[in-house]
Amino acid sequence: METELNDKQLQIMDKALEVFAEKGFDSASVRDIAQRAEVNVAMISYYFGSKEKLLEAIFRNHTGNMRKKIESIIHSKTHDPLEKVDLLIDTYVTVIIENHSFHQLMMREQVLMKEGPLYTLIKDMKTQNRNLIEVAVKAGQKAGLFQKHIDVNMLAVTLIGTVNHFFSNYKFICQERHTKPGKDSDFDAESTEKLRSHIKVMFKAFLTYGISNKK
Amino acid sequence: METELNDKQLQIMDKALEVFAEKGFDSASVRDIAQRAEVNVAMISYYFGSKEKLLEAIFRNHTGNMRKKIESIIHSKTHDPLEKVDLLIDTYVTVIIENHSFHQLMMREQVLMKEGPLYTLIKDMKTQNRNLIEVAVKAGQKAGLFQKHIDVNMLAVTLIGTVNHFFSNYKFICQERHTKPGKDSDFDAESTEKLRSHIKVMFKAFLTYGISNKK
DNA sequence: AAAAATTAATTAAACGTTTGTTTAATTCAA
DNA sequence: TTGAATTAAACAAACGTTTAATTAATTTTT
Incomplete structure (x- = not known):
């Protein structure tokens, strides 16, 4: 294939x-x-x-590349659970920035997507993202660092939803500063750093909720 | 006008x-x-x-209606800060469910939206959403219930991003259960309730992070 | 109140573009 | 010389919009 x-x-x-x-x-x-x-x-x-099959080839290419990147992270066991979650957040943000055009295209088209080859490609990618998060969460729970009542599906929705919405909102945010995405790379870097740290802090608060902080 | x-x-x-x-x-x-x-x-x-102006009329109609709904919540002062945040979350989820078609359309079109009448309508709605959250957060901070380091913009991104992504993902979730959105109203209700409670718990953990829980 | 005049609503047909795709001829490389 | 790559032109279908004619409703005049 x-x-x-x-x-x-x-x-x-x-x-x-x-x-x-x-x-x-x-x-x-x-x-x-x-x-x-x-x-x-x-x-x-x-x-x-056809035009449709061209789109399919693009999707197949990009989802394939992402799969490889994600898999390489799954098998890195050099970090403790909370570091692993942070790494996950950083990676997801980075992947989207590096594949900005594809991400924008996917965002738009997945809304209307019916069953078919593209549907399957996207679904598999989503499943993989979810599983990646699950591994990190389970590890943290096993180590007694994370609380027990965590809905992994919803956590994935929050991570991906927050990042996605941030980037589809970014042009609105920029407009108020009379800038455009990509035009002020300092502001771009500062903004994405805010995004990263916000998710990290929020996830830490949620994941460790009710766990005593004995350092 | x-x-x-x-x-x-x-x-x-x-x-x-x-x-x-x-x-x-x-x-x-x-x-x-x-x-x-x-x-x-x-x-x-x-x-x-024209077709374009028809779209504009639809947007003007719906954003106008939402504005009224949101404004009515801003001025309800019958709840304490945390309840207010919960009400906010419930309201946002409800509004999207009630305007499902419009939300789907907006989700898709805002990605490519250039400056123009629609752009302004959406931006105003976003600003209003943000301000609504800010009011609730500031109140909680003033009452000493919420921590100080809260980026309201990012909190809004998380709330709206999580809800949006949930609904654009929902058909994928349903497919694994061999159901379709709207076909199994029990599962629909159960799922949206999971969404609501997840955001509430996560926001509570984040907003009250580091605040002693003297009951 | 009836008739006439005027405006609004509705229609089928046509308009000129643009669309994705195909054809058939030609150029290029092995 | 064979097969792949590339081209300009043609194709039918679908698009948003306009036109011109007709019907329905409203207003004005008698």
Whole structure:
């Protein structure tokens, strides 16, 4: 099922992702994409079959990459439970920043997504995220550091929901400072650091709620 | 600026919202909408000017209604700070459930939203949500019940992000139970209750972090 | 109150674009 | 010389919007 992609295909996928993220899948025309990627329109059908299958190839590529990143974290056992949770938060924020366009596209399209290949890809990614959090939580509970009444599903919803909403809100926040995302990298760094630390503090408070703090 | 809407206009707006929520703004054709609302296609241009302005009318209508609801909560001073936060959480969840289609539409379109009339409407609503939370937090801090280091902006992001993400994830959750949202109202109620209580517990842990619990 | 005149509502059809995709011819590389 | 890559052109379908004609409702005039 894993077909290798040549340079031209990757180039089209790369530019297509940009256009999809900017205009949304429906409004992004194959002519937009072809122009941006500096290829003939027919090349999209030629290589991918259809616009829809191009989207599918992009999704398959990105979700695959993320899977690898996430798996590498699962198997790092060099941290204590709370550090592991912090690392998880940092990683999730970083992954989204590094794949900003794809994240924006996914955010938009998953709302309407019906059952199908993309649906399955996203669901698997979600399941993996959830399991990753579960491992960290269970470890903390076993060590007696975390409280017992933790709904892992809801904790995942809060982590991912908070990060997602932060980034889809960021342009509104920037506008009040007369800046744009990416234009003031100092403010960008400061803001995402606020996001990181807020989630960490909040999760610590929640996870250790009612646990005596004997240092 | 407040023009009154006749029954036919409201009927079109109502059905259009359904179609927009189902297919997304771009993919929802005026012919879809006209058919669903049982009117001629030309009526949409006739009453609203364009498809885009129809969307604008829908947004103006819903954000206006929400504004009124939210304002009524701001001025209710019958609860203590923690109860007020709980009420806030309940209200936000309820409002989204009651305006499910509009929320779905807004979720999807705000990602790509450029400056313009809709942008302003959404930004104002966000600002109002934030201020509502700020009032509750400040009250709790003044009463010595809440800790001092609370970033209200980030707290708002967590509340709204968690709720939003929960609902955009809900169909994935349902699928594992071989159900669909709205089909099993017991499970729906149970799930949203889990959402509510999770946020409440988490917020309580965070807001009262480090505050001695002298009952 | 009836008739006439005026405005509003509604319709089917047509308009010009744009859409995703295909075709058939041509260029390029092995 | 064979097969892949690339192209410009053509394709039918769908899009949002406009037009011009007709019906319904309202107002004005008799």
